[in-house]
Amino acid sequence: MGRRILGGVGLVTIVFAFTLISWKPIEKETSPYAFTSSDSTTNESFKPIYDSIGLSETGLTYALFEKAVNGFYNLRNDGKATINKSVLSIVDFDQNSTEKRLWIIDLDKKELILNTWVAHGEFSGGDIASHFSNAIQSLKSSIGFYVTGEKYYGKHGLSLRLDGMDEDFNSNARKRAIVVHGADYVSQKTIAVLGRLGRSQGCPAVPQHLVKTVVTAMEGKTVLFINNTSQFYTSKYLNNEASEVLASK
Secondary structure (H helix, E strand, C coil), X not given: CHHHHHHHHHHHHHHHHHHHHHCCCCCCCCCCCCCEECCXXXXXCCHHHHHHXXXXXXXXXXXXXXXXXXXXXXXXXXXXXXXXXXXXXXXXXXXXXXXXXXXXXXXXXXXXXXXXXXXXXXXXXXXXXXXXXXXXXXXXXXXXXXXXXXXXXXXXXXXXXXXXCCCCCCCCCCCCCCEEEEECCCCHHHHHHHCCCCCECCCCCEEHXXXXXXXXXXXXXCEEEEECCCCCCEECCCCHHHHHHHHHC
């Protein structure tokens, strides 16, 4: 009887040990578009492009450049942005309106197309933009990723429609008529008089004499990223790993 018990125990031990050896943890499937916070860890993947263009000298930080490039490639992969143009536009609303805080960059050619002023919304703040909204008639700017729509001629002359890609942050852009357009109050003359740029009704308005250059560069479903780090912001287009793979193709 004792031998039978010992034999049974031995058999159980062997089966248990075999189970431990053969067991593997189940790997969780991760989405290539997992939501990532705006303060995600910086990596150096896009640093050669940043350095080659000399963007540090223009006041554009690498952290912001990397964030925008991540969105650029992820939006392309998602079929939202064009693959026919490699133009990325960045607005940094962390900076004063007196600073040239709009950059239009050609990533493939590794060149800066334009660096100039851009206005924020009337109710977003004075010289500094600190209040943002996705609400209709808020007269505030909206942060996040956009894809450029069609150009047209309206009350501001040549303009470019925008489609917001981030739900709750800028998804009402088209309904709000948030567009890129030229404005006389975006100029050195206005800065000299007011000590800051004039303000829009929420549109990223640019210097009137540069609007044709801006619209021509940005039109055709290219990516625009409007940044402000003081605001809580998340986006499914800020995934680092996915964009690095896409950029290397």
